[in-house]
Amino acid sequence: MRHIEIIVPFAFLPASMASTLLRDLHAPALATLISRAKMPPRMPEFEPLARVLPHGAWLAWQFGLTAAIESGNSPPIATAAMQMLGITPGTGVWFILNPAHIHLGLDHAALSDLRQLSLSNAESRALFDAAKPYFDQAGKTLLYGDAGTWFVRADNWQTLRTSTPDAACGHNLLPWMPEGEHELEWRQLHNAVQMAWHKHPVNAAREQRGAETVNALWLWGAASGSLPSLPAIVPYTATYCLSGWMSAFGPFSPDNQQTCSALELTRNPPEHGLLLLDSLLPPALSNDWQQWITTFNLLENNWFAPLLEALQEHTIDRLTLHLSNDTSLITFINDRQTLHKFWIRKSLARLQS
Structure with a gap:
């Protein structure tokens, strides 16, 4: 199976801003993906004073760093x-x-x-x-x-x-x-x-x-010491665009690519890949919501639309989105079956907490 997981910090809207931000987003591909997706049980809400943001905690869990x-x-x-x-x-x-x-x-x-x-x-x-x-x-x-x-x-x-x-x-x-x-x-x-x-x-x-x-x-x-031995911790066959402190996980992947485009990723899809798209982090942390909207729309054009097309054309078999904000992380799972739910109206409503 060719499965790509994508983690997008601060793509899940803060409740206080959701209605305002949704009006200015133009993301039909993402709307298709999240409105028709299967949703596993959500992670428990994080405390407002948690010492790591939800996306960072999720990634640490994937690599076995749960105790801390x-x-x-x-x-x-x-x-x-x-x-x-x-x-x-x-x-x-x-x-x-x-x-x-x-x-x-x-x-x-x-x-x-x-x-x-x-x-x-x-x-x-x-x-x-x-x-x-x-x-x-x-x-x-x-x-x-x-x-x-x-x-x-x-x-x-x-x-x-x-x-x-x-x-x-x-x-x-x-x-x-x-x-x-x-x-x-x-x-x-x-x-x-x-x-x-x-x-x-x-x-x-x-x-x-x-x-x-x-x-x-x-x-x-x-x-x-060091992280556990590789066979015990590596859940992915490839990682893409890991940045900041999260790039430290990259060398533990069999195929770690620090930069990548949607075209490159879909041209040679991994068996199980992890892609980090963190461009929403800086505007969200600085409360620059106009820049956040601009960046979100770029993600739609550069990533969500090409990946939806790859799923529709069977270039990839499964696409999992992990979207977070400062206290929540929510997961959307798409495959060929979910895309056939044509009776479900495309909507970004699920971006709201």
Whole structure:
């Protein structure tokens, strides 16, 4: 069977915006797919303060990382991310550290979307060099991964509960901050780094050109050792367009393609493929709903319409859509039989929670 699963974060409409957004969407192919699809039981609703968004939790579950999610923690992805960047983790407990910008409002602090930081490798290296002595002094090994991703070994922080950056983005930060026995140790180290960066030349230059300063580090993703052996965890024969921290799962797939088009995918369909379409994430996290509408309509033209056509022409046998928002994930399963339900009117109504 040629089966493609697609996960589309923030394609499931927030209840408060649903009626307004639906009026401006033009997605007849998606309407056909979701109105006629079979729907398995929904995932339980996520708590508003969950430390990982539903799409991230779902993907972590697919690769066997269930315990951390069920215990209210971020996915233990640090060592997989290290391996993806060519770093051998060795022993110990490793966390991801993302250079970040925290916006200080009148009554709370909020984490900006990391995708908008646009930090160059040279800038990140300079900030890393300024931060490293503080980690050395604290007895923590700090490693550079890439411009947006560093790693710290902190064995005694293993029980800290942390959050993915996307879960925390745009909210009052307090509920998403690292929490647990050694949270004070982390805060003290973090504060020392923040002070060192306050007047750093990198931030002075960024401020002068109107870019967000790098004034924080986001700690999450604690893991030790490596992910389980491949035969135990790989549910897919191919993965496509995995990005951000979710790209760390890619190397565990027999066929991992970082970029792909609908034409390329349907020309050589996998036995069981997973495709991530995450272009709705940035506008949703920033509440830019006009851009969200524009992006949604592009997904219709570039992906949903070609994939519906591939299903109709029997190029693929099954198409499963996983659509989410900040608290829900809903699944739609289509095959040749569901498409024959011609008496069901095409509608996007099922996008509403």
